[in-house]
Amino acid sequence: MIHFLLIPAFIFGQGNISGRITDSSNGQGLPGANVVIDGTELGAAANSTGIYEINNVPIGTHTVIVTVIGYSPLSKTINVSSSSSITVNFSLSSESIELTSLEVLASRADERTPVSYSNITKAEMEFRLGSQDIPMSLNTTPSVYATQQGGGAGDARINIRGFNQRNIAVMINGVPQNDMENGWVYWSNWDGVGDATSSIQVQRGLSAVNLAAPSVGGTMNIITDPTAMSRGGKLKQEIGAGNFLKTTINYNTGLIRDKMAFSGSIVRKTGDGVIDKTWTDAWAYYFGASFQMNQSNRFELYAVGAPQRHGQNLYKQNLGAYDSEFAKSIDGYDETALGTDGKFRDSGEINGISFGRNFNQNWAPVNSNYKGKQYYYMYGAKTVDRFNPNFINERENFFHKPLVNLNHFLTINDKLRLSSVLYWSGGSGGGTGTYGRIPTMDADGNLGDDDYKFYYGRSPWVRDWNALITMNSGSDDTVYVDKNAFAREQGQSVGILRNSINRQNTIGLISKLNLDLNKALKLQFGIDWRTAGIEHAREVRDLMGGDYYIDYADDNYPSGKKVTLGDIIAYHNDTTVDWLGVFGQASYASGPISAYGMAGFSSIGYSYQDHFTVDNEKIIADPISATQFKGGAMFDVNDNLSIFGNFGIVEKPPIMDNVIYYDGTVASDPANEKFQSFEAGANFNSGIFGLKTSYYNTDWMDRNLTKAVTSGQGSSGDTDVIFLTGIDQNHSGIEIEGKAQIMSMLRLDVVASIGNWKFVGDASGNYQEDEFNEQGQVIGQTTTNYDYALDGLYVGDMPQTGYVFGVTLTPITGLRAQVLYKIYDKNYSDWGPSAREYSGDDSEVDREQVWEAPGYSKMDIHLSYDLPTIGGMNFQLFAHVFNALDNIYVQDAVDHSRYNSYGDKIHAAHNAEVFLGIPRYFNAGLVLRF
Structure with missing residues (x-):
């Protein structure tokens, strides 16, 4: 079939292209350089002197693109006529020379920057991503680990060097995108960015980013520059496992009269999920525009967003609940937990829910005759029918986070330039869960009633929506849930679905003044200002058969408040975050030496106002200041080899949860977290072969950590919280990244990461435990002070050893194939607080190592x-097979689960809760470029 499709290319190919590819700095040939005809991938590789030749090129206008490891890509437009032979030479610059203004504003590193970094080009993104979440495309870089967690769209997470x-x-x-309250990143908000990305750069460690936003793990710079896009459009249609369907429409104008460029994308995505x-x-949508007003002023405007809803799988399970045979194969797993008499069930079904590898505890079937409406707010109130008449997701995420940037690049004179971005980032949406008392069944279908609790039976448990609807819509004045009796009035719901909502507005300004003192020495001064207002609340999403619900959370209604669809319940507060940072940086580059040093100062302030208190007082915490100092140097040993080192001392202010507590009290003296990091490495590049190596050592001191523990009481999703302080960690390791263009049709990539990450010393914590009324509602908290035995534990949540082997083949014109094989080891689970706490004497404390998956x-x-090109249009078929061997493996684990453990041994396979890797799945489609 492939040979048949190639026949037209040979029939109509009537021209030849040849030439030489050289290094612009010395005129030497670049062996192994890849030369392709854009849209066709007709191509060749340069020989040992940089000479290349491409035959059978179709008549017409083509773009020839040249790439080589360590150099910036270069393209030229040529016209091929009948039987013509054209000479096209290329002179390539090293990656350090051509940074755009946008890349400078975003603090992108180049080959003269003394930090460890990896670049992922647009072509690599398109070739590997397959509509996964953006972090999944970065698993081929050293010390990077990204997983899809429970498999929900946009629920991925990423760790770098052991830091989440x-x-x-x-x-x-x-523009920074981490949540200003807790630092997290929600990838479902950026679904459309992957299709509009020009490139992604990952800087590992403290990085060369000079914003006053410390990043101990690393920095991800995502660029969507419309001026970097060539003129043309794209229509892409994708299909995939789980009835996945995605349509992407994109158009780029390219540069218009060397002044303007526009780019836009619209994406529509649906699917059932694997x-x-x-x-x-x-x-999802994206719009980018660039306008060169004159030689001194350039403006850019960007807008991106992804309004979405998706079903989630947030609850990890015991291994035995997914696959008993796999559980038995793991050393130390107690097999008495399995089988018909055991604790866990991994096969069959109950109430329409199938157990096994694809099990998701966060949904349950419902009778389609139930016609109750659901409410949610996402830039507008919406009262709608549920997503599917036959089931209800306990956990659903719905959110829209638009981002708008206005950039201005001002050239004041030959030595002075000002780069600024004014931005607004909104946010409206939330996530669902239950509230009140919810009938729940064990894995054998036994419902918790007047003499039985669901957790007496086998796991995993599942919800019974139909039983809840019957209770809420019935006439009984007393109902029973898990051996507890609850009095109710006619029409009163005893349990409901709720929304936890987050509505936010952030405005920020980043401005950098660049001063060239001379050709070698450059200075940069900058300001980073942001202010955010965030509303948090819970709302009634679905009354589940009742007419109203009585909530006791608002102190203004001590006897309870009747609420209906869309009303606020549980909590309602507003917070503000105000951030101001300034920095100065000096950089030097002359001959074989390049170096930089920077100093930064930041101040952050928080406020909190609880609308469910009688006095409704706004609590304002004193601003917290922090500093950072970092720098590095590089020395070019020769044209192919350079060595570098960097060092930094950085302070990070605590997140809001560690400054203003849930009950409104302010921490007396919240301590900054402190990072001290050193890194040394070497880079080698010969054109055919490239190698990067580095060693790092990072001390993380006085870490603040909020640890959520599922309470098992009241509403699903209610948690006890542990606020930990004084955690010390050490992260060190070696990284290797190698690339080799063996021949024109074969490229090899090797990545190795070997880490050693441990806790150093114990930590203190306040265990904040929720108190519940008989309706299952939180009515207060009790706090207990503990110490936690962490000294010597491995830092989990990411394998400490990882290898990636890649083979890329272009065996025939137009065909490209890549196999990526990834190996992970030292896969320590994240520590669980149960059994680690102690008070006073620590002689009996549990100090056994966490479970190693x-x-x-x-x-x-x-x-x-x-x-083949048809009428000036280029077509491309593509396919991806992820987890092609359908391996079963543990990708995420928590040690000593509070509710999914079994038996006496605390830190063993049968006591952990895990997410397994997603089973084999595919993505395929067709791209039309014009």
Whole structure:
């Protein structure tokens, strides 16, 4: 079939292109350089002197693109006529020379920057991503680990060097995107960015980013520059496992009269999900514009957003609840937990819910005759029918977070330039859960009633919506849930679905003044100002058969408040976050030496107002200041080899949860977290072969950590909270990244990451435990002070050892295939607080190491094939197979689960809760470029 499709290319190909590719700095040939005809991937590789030749090029106008490891890509437009032979030479610049103004504003690193970094180009993104969440495309870079967690669309997370994404600065076009309250990043908000991205750069460690936003794990710079896009449009249609369907429409004008460029994308995505009921219903949009007003002024405007809803799978399970045979294969797993007499069930079904590898605890079937409406607010109130008449997701996410940037680049004179971005980031939506008392069944279908509790039976448990609807709509004045009797009035719901909502507005300004003192020495001064207002509340989403619900959370209604669809319940508060940072940086580059040093100061202030208190007082915490100092140097040993080192001392203010507590009290003296990091490395590049190596050592001191523990009482999603302080950690490791263009049709990539991450010393914590009334509502908290035995534990949540092997083949014209094989080991689970706490004497405290999940491997396959050009339009087929060998493995784990453990041994496989890797799935489609 492939050979048949290639026949037209050979029939109509009547021209030849040849030439030489050289280094612009010395005129030497660049062996192994890749030369392709855009849209066809007709191409060749340069020989040992940089000479290339491409035969059988179709008649017409073409764009020839040249790429080589360590150099900026270059393209030229040529016209091929009948039987012509054209000479086209290329002179390439190293990556350090051509940084755009937008990349400078976003603090992008180049090959003269003394930090560890990896670039992912647009072509690589398109070739590998396959409509996964953006972090999944970064798993081929050293010390990066991204998973899809429970499998919900946009629920991915990423760790770098053992630090989670709260400690990784994520920026889009230079604008920070981490949540200003807790530092988290919600990838469902950026679904459309992957289709509009020009490139992504990952800087590992403290990075060279000079914003006063510390990032101990690393920095992700995502660029969507319309001027970097060539003129043309794209229509892409994708299909995939789980009835996945995605349509992307994009158009780029390219530069118009060297003054303007526009780019726009619209994306529509739907699907049922590979994991049970992790459906998605999403839109995404992107718009970018650039205007060169004159030689001194350039403006850019960006807008991006992704209004979406999706079903979630948030609850990890015991291994035995997914696959008993896999559980038995793991050393130390207690097999008495399995089988018909055991604790966990991994096969069959109950109440229409199937158990096994794709099990999701966050949904349950419902009688389609139930016609109750659901309410949610996402830039407008919406009263709607539920997503599917036959089931209800306990956990659904709905959110829209638009981002608008206005950039201005001002050239004051030959030595002075000002780059600024004014931005607004909104946000409206939330997530669902239950509230009140919810009938629940064990894995054998036994419902918690007047003499039985669901957790007496086998796990995992599931909700019984139909039983709840019957209770709420019935005439009984007393109902029973898990051996507890509850009095109710006619029409009163004893349990409901709720929304936890978040409405936010952030305005910010980042401005950088660049001063060139001379050709070698440059200075930069900047300001980073942001202010955010966030509303938090819960709302009635679905009354589940009743007419109203009585809520006791508002102190203004001590006897309870009757609420109906859309009314606020549980809590209602407003917070503000005000941030101001300034920095100064000096950089030097002359001959073989380059260096930089920066100093930054930041101040952050929080306020909190609880509308459910009688006095409704606004609590304002004193501003907290922090400093950072970092710098590095690089020395070019010769044209191919450079060595570098960097060092930094950085303070990070605590997040809001560690400054103003849930009950409105303010921490007396919240301490800054402190990072001290050192890194040294070497980079080698010969054109055919590239190698980067580095060693890092980072001390994290006085870490503040909020640890949520599922309470098992009251409403699903209610949690006890532990506020920990004084945590110390050490992260060190070695990274290797190698690339080799063996021949024109074969490229090899190797990545290795070997880490050693441990806690140093114990920590203190306040265990805040919720108190419940008989309706299952939180009415207060009790706080107990504990110490936690962490000294010597491995830092989990990411394998400490990882390898990636990649083979890319272009065996025939237009066909490209890549196999990525990933191996992970030292896969320590994240520590669980149960059994780690102690008070006073620590002689009996549990200091056993956390459970180490089995190492694993997985293979991904990526294919693309360019069809012959028809009427000036280019067609490309593509396909992806993820986890191609369908391996079963543990990707995320928590040690000593409070509710999914079994038996006496505390830190063993049968006591952990996990997410397994997603089973084999595919993505495929067709791209039309014009």
